[in-house]
Amino acid sequence: MAVIETKDLTKVFGKIVAVDRISFTVEEGEIFGFLGPNGAGKTTTINMLTTLMNPTEGTAKIFGMDVVKDANKVRNVIGLVPQDLTVDEDLTGMENMELQASLYHVPKDIAKKRIDEVLSLVELKEAAKRKVETYSGGMRKRLEIAQGLIHHPKLLFLDEPTLGLDVQTRTVIWDYIKKLKEEHEMTIFMTTHYMEEADALCDRIAIIDYGKIKVSGKPKELKDNLGGDIIELALPYNSRDITEAIATIPYVLDVKRKSETYRIKVAKGEEALPDIIERILKMNLKVSKVSLTKPTLDQVYLEYTGRSLRETEGSREEVWRARRNIRRLRR
Amino acid sequence: MIGETYALTVREVKKWIREPILLFMMIIQPVVWLGLFGKAFNLTGLVSIPPEILQQFPPEVTTQIAVIFNEIIGRIFGGTMDYFTYMAAGMLSVIILFTSMFSGMSVIWDRRFGFLNKLLVAPIARGSIVIAKVSSSVIRGMFQAALVFSIAFALGLQIGDAFNIFDLVGIFAGLFLLSIGLSSLFLALTIRIKSWETHGAVVNLINLPLMFASNALFPIKQMPSWLQPIANINPISYASDLVRTFILHSSSVALDISKMTLDFEVLIGFAVSFSLIGIILAEKALRKS
Structure with a gap:
């Protein structure tokens, strides 16, 4: 039985379609990653899967239980580590854990052992007696993860588990996640917008953008499916369009143009590059920048979302506004 | 259900007693209020006659005037001679009103910090979240009322x-009921509100x-006629009335049981x-669309 199974799952906030008819399945024991830019609909999907929000349309089943009709049953078997830090600052780490244990009806004697166990997993045993307000961001996140594990959920949701953490802490958290999967045979559904995170942790990923799944599969397959290397080159400002000319060069599979920048997919990058540059020079044009990259998940992401990182940067305000809108509507 | 309600109530109470400034304010506030309202607005002082005028009359007339004045004041304030006692009894209900208004505030905090989502993902009855908020607010209210009573x-x-332990129990039973009602009222009003600013505006609109x-602070009989019906359906009037009756329990006057x-x-x-x-x-508000 699939751990998660969604069919045409949709969420609409007013006029904004945050999640648009997505269907996917997650199998037992895998780490499934939702990869996408901010505001792509990742958190909204998690909110629907964790019963926080009812879908506008479509269905989602967790271990065969409907997230709307059997909400309370679903809640018993899932754990959520939310994107925001929601541990109570005024309580100690231990008190936060005890509260969580009673929310999940873990009997007192078992709870004591479990708290011990999960706190040592996230290496917070020593700090457990201190108030959370004295914790660093990384420690809070670790406590948050420990809370999500207290009832030994069969399915754990991690919403942007390393957002805003420094590189070292991030690596530590990755190790916990890997340990969890191996030792507890847990199924994990996570969202992230860090390419390397998805690459390092996920067995399977789905790239989501504007509420739609653009592509899904194993990271390696997706990289292989790109079918070649990527040459990126830029011409001086106001140069004429040379897409057609490049497309006829041997080994070139595909050319995409964004003003003066070209993303060229080639079968054999090293061999095609000199030809391409030669051709451009013959057209009396100059090449101002050129780069050759072997496929990474980053490339996969660009390929399917059509957005470069620079572009995301430029429209940050737009993304922020969309996010704020969704948040407001969601409240 | 009971387990999680208890755990959530304990959380609220812990948060409250660990805040030293809050505890300090809680002790200072009633002193200021009792001092300002009770001692500064000495309403009974307004209807007394200056001694130099009284001295112009023969002693028997003075005694008669005193009797008449005591009668008038007694009628206005229901048997209490001094306004401080009258007001202090009402202040117990007012302090309940002011502690109850925070019951909704903490929901807004929990929502803002995402803590509420954590509760909503947990397999607990939504009602337990609400009951925990109300009961912690009642506990706070009772504690504060006890403090006001001792300071007064x-x-x-x-x-x-004739004041005895049963009167004391009666006072707190009345305040307990008032506190449950008011905390629930404020919780219901503010549970959908997302910002502190709106909460403040709504609460102040109702509170004053x-x-x-x-x-609580002024006798209904002395209010303008349009205000009297409102005061007569205000639960705070009933609570103040009850508290006052218990406080003034005297051997010479029978308690008005009815x-x-x-x-x-x-x-x-x-x-x-x-x-x-x-x-x-x-529950409705917590169940998102």
């Missing part, structure tokens, strides 16, 4: 000569009228109906 006593609250359109029964009935009705309304509305 120290500042010269005049209790009746509730306080002044009651006999009036006290009415007070209790109104307060029980208020507590039960508003806690039900509060729970239903809150």
